[in-house]
Amino acid sequence: MIRRATAIIQHPGTHRVFRLRLRLRRMLFAAVLLAPASHGGLGLDRAGALGLRPDGMHRVRGQIGVAPEGDACPACATWSWLDVIGTNSGWSHGSVRALGNCRDEDGPAHRHRRPDPNPDWHLCVGMLPAVDRWGWIDAYRSIHPSSLSAVISAAALLLDGPEPAPAPVPAAPAMPASPRRQMSREEEEQILKRADELIARVEAILREFDTGR
Structure with missing residues (x-):
């Protein structure tokens, strides 16, 4: 599930839906809290996940599992969400938006290191704050149990749906003396079409979140 959600987070088309990136990161963190230790999680029940506070997170963080690949690593998913709520606590909403629009580093490097x-x-008051439909993170209230x-x-x-398409690999930078390749209108339309298809597949996730709140 981490690998699938990371593919959506990393896809350029997801930049158009800022709140989706935040909610996907929160979903991965919630999965880490709830998943059993055999799957790299902490094995908390719902009450334990909602009641987790920063001091408790600090104590149990070392128990979170690590995967060989960074895009499937529970510890890296945790690191990214802590980055989000830490930014939300100490900085402006614009800083959170800028962070939410950043893609993780490509390659096998692990963020949690x-x-x-x-x-x-x-x-922070809690580790699973509410995120409204505009991407505002509530710094003073955790999500409701129904959420x-x-x-x-x-x-x-996400698990039952089709495998998300991986983010396109950026082209290698051209040599300074070489002319820059121009993207044709057909190529641009194909990229936007793929992005629209990707966003359409995750609209069900957004609807679940909005109705759950």
């Missing part, structure tokens, strides 16, 4: 860029997550159920349902939708 780096220091936390925004340790202000230690100041967590909607997140779990969305995760099941």
